[in-house]
Amino acid sequence: MTKIAIDAMGGDFGCEPIIQGVIQALKECEFHAYLVGDEKIMGPFIPTEFKEKITLIQADEIFEMKEGATDVLKKKDTSIFKAIDLVRDGICEAIVSAGHSGATMSLATLRIGRLKNVLRPAIATLMPNSKSGRTLVLDVGANVDCKSEHLFQFGVMGEAYAKSIMSIKSPRIGILSNGEEDSKGDEITKSAHKLLKNLPTFIGNCEGSEIFDGSxxxxxCDGFVGNIVLKASEGVASAVTNLIKKEVKKSIVAILGVTLMKSVFKKVKKNIDYDEYGGAPLLGVKKCTIISHGKSSPKAIKNAIFQALKFSNSNIYENIENELGKFKNLQG
Amino acid sequence: MTKIAIDAMGGDFGCEPIIQGVIQALKECEFHAYLVGDEKIMGPFIPTEFKEKITLIQADEIFEMKEGATDVLKKKDTSIFKAIDLVRDGICEAIVSAGHSGATMSLATLRIGRLKNVLRPAIATLMPNSKSGRTLVLDVGANVDCKSEHLFQFGVMGEAYAKSIMSIKSPRIGILSNGEEDSKGDEITKSAHKLLKNLPTFIGNCEGSEIFDGSxxxxxCDGFVGNIVLKASEGVASAVTNLIKKEVKKSIVAILGVTLMKSVFKKVKKNIDYDEYGGAPLLGVKKCTIISHGKSSPKAIKNAIFQALKFSNSNIYENIENELGKFKNLQG
Known part of the structure; x- marks a missing residue:
């Protein structure tokens, strides 16, 4: 049975929503959860009937969101450190963390380690598109100041994720740029474009809008660009929602309209909702590491666990190592 | 009376929507329009009562969207070349172009010329925010591979626009980054951040979402990042709209709901609609240059003209030159 380590204390709202998410996942799937945190705090949230499927691991400290990621290596009693080490030591196959994302990334890279030939792990995230599907974007924040060979590797890792986890046989890989033509882009992007032409699945430059139209x-992209695009997209969606809410309040007729459209808004929300996938995989490390939002709901944690299960039972690691092995000469 | 040159032929849909926009603007505002293009084609679209306020200028060629911007200098008979030269020669005070944006930018920079101390002109664009206001973002595509001093200058020019055109006394200037903390950013952004601290209106890093929440x-940003963010934002808005439309079609109740919410959607659309401002000013050149979308509607062209009028009658040029003059030592 797959064993998943969960940092139960690192999120913004304490252990309650995280444990609730774990229990929801246990109701639907077979796995064993290792919850890392303060046993006295976590204990009361575990219903008796789930005690067999959950192991509590004591951690005395929490790595706070305001701390610098570089300090995490010194804090061996934090829940995130101990959760990562459960994977490092082979007790668990995957980790889900809603704690400090920089710390999770550093620990996963340094203590679990990178896959063979990987220069830099990257955070990948799924974004909704109007075809009711998902587009994978990477990197969204692990790496700034990338070189072209890093971007090339993100292409290879993204392709592996699309094939192994999203079950897309021939995924279309694009590189974000300021125009579709090959000649468009900053220097790094143009030189990464040339390297990426070695991937048969590479379809060239894509514009920002193409993330969302399913093409x-x-x-x-570089983690600097990816992070800005990710947050800008969330910003647009929430600005549109706020504007609608503000206008609706002014009119009784519109309030009735909203009521009639409830099922539509619910379906659209389900399509664009972060909770539906629940976490961003860190691609390029030896074991499955899912980084969830600090404000994750139980549903988000549940879906992050499902993602971890799919990931752990896939051949994505071999896929990444083999593919990168083929292009060793391109990677400086 | 302000004289505005308009490239009437360069847009994707020919001269008709452009001339309609000009006429709509003439109904609401005092100015004289110089329409540049094929007189035989434009002529039939000009109603007799507007003939006094419109001068037709013959241009035999159109600079096609598919051509490389660098070739435009050689094509002196194109409508965009002749329209720019009306400004260069002092006949008009401003130009509005829905033609090839790269060509417009090159011609404005090379034939009209940069303001004193400006290293690189930048395309600025207004984006909607949930406070029902507008956020100015620059650069959105004129410059890739910027240096920190370019980004600093974009800050100064953006500040001048906010003060002179948007009438904001103390605009809040932020630099887009992958986190709010000063330590976040790629190398160029971090070093631009240091330079920008010399502006009293600078409030530090901002995240992608802050464009849209009015903070x-x-x-x-660099034109590479700005262009991707601009297009991604348009992509999100249109994906959300498409998802709503798709779901509404499936339910009669929801169709009724949409009808009741019509006024809400109309107001929200007005808030986020490109047509409401109609064009992006090229900041840093000696005369007002407004770059409109190739697919501009008459309303977009009308609003682009209003923007040009406001711009031409403002003190933004002195503002930019004076401010940049103060910081000469920072600009390498």
Whole structure:
């Protein structure tokens, strides 16, 4: 049975929503959860009937969101450190963390380690598109100041994720740029474009809008750009929602309209909702590491666990190592 | 009376929507329009009562969207070349172009010329925010591979626009980054951040979402990032709209709901609609240059003209030159 380590204390709202998410997942799937945190705090949230499927691991400290990621290596009693080490030591196959994302990334990279040939792990995230599907975007924040060979590797890792986890046979890989023509892009992007031409699945430059219209399956970018695009997209969606809410309040007729459209809004929300996938995989490390939002709901944690299960039972690791092995000469 | 040159032929849909926009603007405002293009084609679209306020200028060629911007200098008979030269020669005070944006930018920079101390002109664009206001973002595509001093200048020019055109006394200037903390950003952004601290209106890093929640008035970025963010934002808005439309079609109740919410959607659309401002000013050149979308509607062209009028009658040029003059030592 797959064993998943969960940092139960690192999120913004304490252990309650995280444990609730774990229990929801246990109701639907077979796995064993290792919850890391303060046993006295976590204990009361575990219903008796789930005690067999949950192991509590004591951690005395929490790594706070305001701390610098570089300090995490010194804090061996934090829940995130101990959760990572459960994977490092082979007790668990995957980790889900809603704690400090920089710390999770550093620990996963340094203590679990990178896959063979990987220069830099990247955070990948799924974004909704109007075809009711998902587009994978990477990197969304692990790496700034990338070189072209890093972007090339993100392409290879994104392709592996699309094939192994999203079950897309021939994913379309694009590189984000300021125009579709090959000649468009900053220097790094143009030189990464040349390297990416070695991937048969590479379809060239894509514009920001193509993430959301379903014309690519994987969009490659530097973590600086990816992070700005990710947050800008969330910002647009929430600005539109707020404007609608503000206007609706002014009119009784519109309030009735909203009531009639309830099922529509619910379906659209389900399509664009972060909770539906629940976490961003860190691609390029030896074991499955899912980084969830600090404000994750139980549903988000549940879906992050499902993602971890799918990931752990896939051949994505071999896929990444083999593919990168083929292109060793391109990676400086 | 302000004289405005309009490239009437360069847009994707020919001269008709452009001339309609000009006429709509003439109905609401005092100015004289110089329409540049094929007189035989434009002529039939001009109603007799507007003939006094419109001068037709013959241009035999159109600079096609598919051509490389660098070729435009050689094509002196194109409508965009002749329209720019009306400004260069002092006949008109401003130009509005829905033609090839790269060509417009090159011609404005090379034939009209940069303001004193400006290293690189930048395309600024207004984006909607949930406070029902507008956020200015620059650069959105004129410059890739910027240096920190370019980003600093974009800050100064954005500040001048916010003060002179948007009438914001103390605009809040932010620089787009992958986190709010000063330590976040790629190398160029971090070093631009240091330079921008010399502006009293600078409030530090801003995240992608802050463009849309109204917490900054001006967001600074490299043209590569800006272009991707601009298009991604348009992509999100249109994906959400498409998802709603798709779901509504499936239910009669929801169709009734949409009808009741018509006025809400109309107001929200007005808030986020490109047509409401109609064009992006090229900041840093000696005369007002407004770059409109190739697919501009008459309303977009009308609003682009209003923007040009406001711009031409403002003190933005002195503002930019004076401010940049103060910081000469920072600009390498």
């Amino acid at each position: 690519v399956d994987v969009a490659i | 900054v008035d001006v967001a600074i």
